Ligand SMILES: Cc1ncc(C[n+]2csc(CCOP(=O)(O)OP(=O)(O)O)c2C)c(N)n1
Ligand code: SF4
């Protein structure tokens with residue numbers, strides 16, 4: 009007789025209490041991940057959560073699986089090593105926009121291109137949170153931050169568009185304030201066989217103010233492309249079409 013373990017979201021909580029600021033969007037991401045792991049019945053001993061450095065990169069310490077809080081920008085090389093050494097493990101890489109698009113940008117592009125079976129969850133607050141609020145690659149043009157007191161002079165990068173351009177086989181964008189929707193996207197990303205990129209807009213209440221929550225919710229949109237394996241592509245493309253201006257949609261899906 010075999011006995012299947014029963015997992016609930018609480019099964020994945022560790023004794024560590026998150027040190028994020030009250031109201032940080034990353035709480036929503038963490039709670040969604042607990043739910044997704046439970047729904048997928050991920051065995052903690054067969055699951056690894058790998059991060060770089062940043063507020064968001066503290067997340068592996070709060071998840072009762074194997075975990076690795078590594079170096080700034082290096083979540084994906086380490087996740088790649090784990091997956092190559094032990095292909096049967098479920099590998100989830102997590103981190104911030106700075107970690108994944110600035111210092112780790114090159115790893116992000118080539119991880120998408122290699123299409124290894126890794127789910128990459130980016131907590132995008134459009135800022136360097138841990139180092140006290142400097143502008144990063146996803147900070148909108150014109151935004152005033154600690155390092156751009158007269159307004160950010162640079163155009164922001166769209167991480168989803170980059171992932172699609174480099175061949176990621178599953179791409180989506182969520183919002184940390186929408187736990188139900190984010191959980192669903194995480195389940196799809198983790199179940200997807202190939203590189204799945206999930207860009208979760210996750211407000212930094214300390215360095216971006218209360219309005220960022222509202223702005224990010226309004227901006228949240230979904231892009232997706234699939235190699236035809238585990239996604240209902242029609243559904244996702246329809247969602248993208250609903251949310252994006254036609255010109256942008258054509259550009260992204262071309
Ligand atoms: C090699 C290296 N360069 C710079 C830093 C300083 N540093 C730590 S976290 C960080 C940026 C964090 O921003 P992000 O990845 O977006 O995470 P967040 O804190 O916003 O969640 C930087 C520049 C570092 N730790 N290591
Ligand atoms: S500084 Fe910002 S990103 Fe970091 S824990 Fe606080 S609210 Fe979250």
Ligand SMILES: [Mg+2]
Pocket residue numbers: 062104105106131132133134135136137
């Ligand atoms: Mg950030």
